[in-house]
Amino acid sequence: AQKVTQAQTEISVVEKEDVTLDCVYETRDTTYYLFWYKQPPSGELVFLIRRNSFDEQNEISGRYSWNFQKSTSSFNFTITASQVVDSAVYFCALSEDKGGSEKLVFGKGMKLTVNP
Amino acid sequence: NAGVTQTPKFRILKIGQSMTLQCTQDMNHNYMYWYRQDPGMGLKLIYYSVGAGITDKGEVPNGYNVSRSTTEDFPLRLELAAPSQTSVYFCASSYSGGFSYNEQFFGPGTRLTVL
Numbered sequence A: 001a002q003k004v005t006q007a008q009t010e011i012s013v014v015e016k017e018d019v020t021l022d023c024v025y026e027t028r029d030t031t032y033y034l035f036w037y038k039q040p041p042s043g044e045l046v047f048l049i050r051r052n053s054f055d056e057q058n059e060i061s062g063r064y065s066w067n068f069q070k071s072t073s074s075f076n077f078t079i080t081a082s083q084v085v086d087s088a089v090y091f092c093a094l095s096e097d098k099g100g101s102e103k104l105v106f107g108k109g110m111k112l113t114v115n116p
Numbered sequence B: 001n002a003g004v005t006q007t008p009k010f011r012i013l014k015i016g017q018s019m020t021l022q023c024t025q026d027m028n029h030n031y032m033y034w035y036r037q038d039p040g041m042g043l044k045l046i047y048y049s050v051g052a053g054i055t056d057k058g059e060v061p062n063g064y065n066v067s068r069s070t071t072e073d074f075p076l077r078l079e080l081a082a083p084s085q086t087s088v089y090f091c092a093s094s095y096s097g098g099f100s101y102n103e104q105f106f107g108p109g110t111r112l113t114v115l
Helices: none
Strands: A003-005 A010-014 A019-021 A024-026 A032-039 A046-052 A059-061 A064-069 A074-079 A088-096 A104-106 A110-115 B004-007 B010-013 B019-025 B031-037 B043-051 B054-057 B064-066 B076-078 B087-094 B110-114
Touching: A003 A088, A003 A104, A010 A019, A019 A110, A024 A074, A032 A074, A046 A064, A046 A074, A074 A088, A104 B043, B004 B087, B019 B031, B019 B087, B019 B110, B043 B064
Parallel strands: A010 A110, B010 B110
Antiparallel strands: A003 A024, A019 A074, A032 A046, A032 A088, A059 A064, A064 A074, A088 A104, A088 A110, B004 B019, B019 B076, B031 B043, B031 B087, B043 B054, B064 B076, B087 B110
């Protein structure tokens, strides 16, 4: 069965600090997809990034970077030079490629508070 | 494009009442989903649909029903509301075109309280 674990429940940092959000997943499939979503205080979910299981290339996009390691089943997300607007709940999610279902399994989320 | 819209935004129900949560998307997505989010928890899939006329159960389907008569609409029906159904409900949609997997787009949510 699929499972996503976000061990951190809440982190508080001061603006301009770097922060890394951890995500560990479990799956028996060889083909799967990993996602990060952001949920700001307004409540909507915003897609941040997607990675498939064959793409371990890490990426930097502006202040965001991702570290995908299949060997440790981890998909960590880093915000560099955090800003108050980054305050939100961040969810890691997993989907197996079942050829038609593509259902997401979410972690419990990690609340990030960035203080000025 | 309005994206994914949900109505109502808030609702209070009494135990045993029924209601329908509406969800509409204008992106011509074939896949649609209903999730619930309980306080301090991640989202859990209730039902999903891969196209008009096709629906299937997710992780927590009990107490709910869905239908998908058109590509655009995917209403969620609560029969005999119970306090355990107090939650925030999110509708989402995505386009699935074979081997690629696209992100899901979420609606703003419906906050439901059952008293």
